[in-house]
């Protein structure tokens with residue numbers, strides 16, 4: 001199958017492209033390289049440009065009429081930044097997604113796999129969530145993702161397209177073959193900051209120690225990016241089955257089922273590198289939440305997919321990628 005991947009030069013999109021290639025499929029990448037890396041598209045079909053550029057999307061479909069589905073990963077993703085620049089987040093993540101949907105429908109590409117987020121859930125008392133948990137996003141980033149889901153569900157109900165929203169928990173790691181990995185030189189997420197602290201000999205700044213969790217630090221479900229990529233391949237392969245039940249729209253959690261606090265992640269990191277990671281504690285970042293982890297087995301059941309990698313694997317692969325990347 002031939003699949004359009006928006007954001008295919010980014011961390012997740014490039015890994016999805018590799019997983020598709022490994023299964024004999026052909027990814028066609030559309031990325032504006034605002035944060036993606038051109039080197040991640042080497043040897044792959046690549047168009048540089050904006051997802052809302054109608055003539056460009058039309059040209060892609062004219063040149064690749066065999067494309068049967070789109071994976072929409074392009075977007076802006078940093079929670080505190082979204083609090084500072086909400087209009088940019090709604091423009092990039094919501095307005096441009098709406099334009100893209102129109103361009104895809106015009107080209108009769110009616111299967112859309114959307115990169116959504118578990119950050120849109122309201123955590124319950126035990127922080128575990130499934131797809132029926134209340135949706136109550138607290139940051140502009142998470143709200144923009146929830147809004148796109150609403151657009152897709154409405155469009156599916158009207159028969160304009162079929163869509164699957166994969167609600168990612170927190171992706172870590174790198175392609176185990178190290179073709180691609182995290183592209184950002186200055187990442188904002190917890191594991192990325194730990195790695196930067198480790199490489200520079202600095203301290204990891206633990207932001208938030210008074211959450212109502214078992215140790216006061218925020219809880220997340222860290223899923224290996226390769227497992228996440230495999231979930232995309234599974235969703236594309238089973239797309240029509242997955243969307244048939246929900247009237248053309250399905251939302252699925254993609255996590256491991258294990259909650260890990262930031263302190264536990266620091267401990268796991270220290271174990272992998274063989275010495276304690278120095279930590280400095282401060283208050284929470286704007287837009288931060290206590291967090292959630294997955295309790296649903298629906299994704300595994302419907303996609304016939306299982307996460308295979310541990311948090312320690314994710315830390316090891318991310319560290320190795322960072323070492324290899326530093327040499328480039």
Ligand SMILES: O=c1ccn([C@@H]2O[C@H](COP(=O)(O)OP(=O)(O)O[C@H]3O[C@H](CO)[C@H](O)[C@H](O)[C@H]3O)[C@@H](O)[C@H]2O)c(=O)[nH]1
Nearest residue numbers: 077078079117118119169188189190193205206207218262
């Ligand atoms: O240097 C840091 C960075 C983060 N944290 C803490 O670690 C927890 C996790 O933060 P991340 O930034 O790693 O993860 P978020 O869940 O807040 O956000 C990330 O995961 C989301 C998925 O739920 C989205 O993908 C989003 O784009 C991405 O930024 C938070 O409590 C945060 O305050 C630190 O203690 N120090």
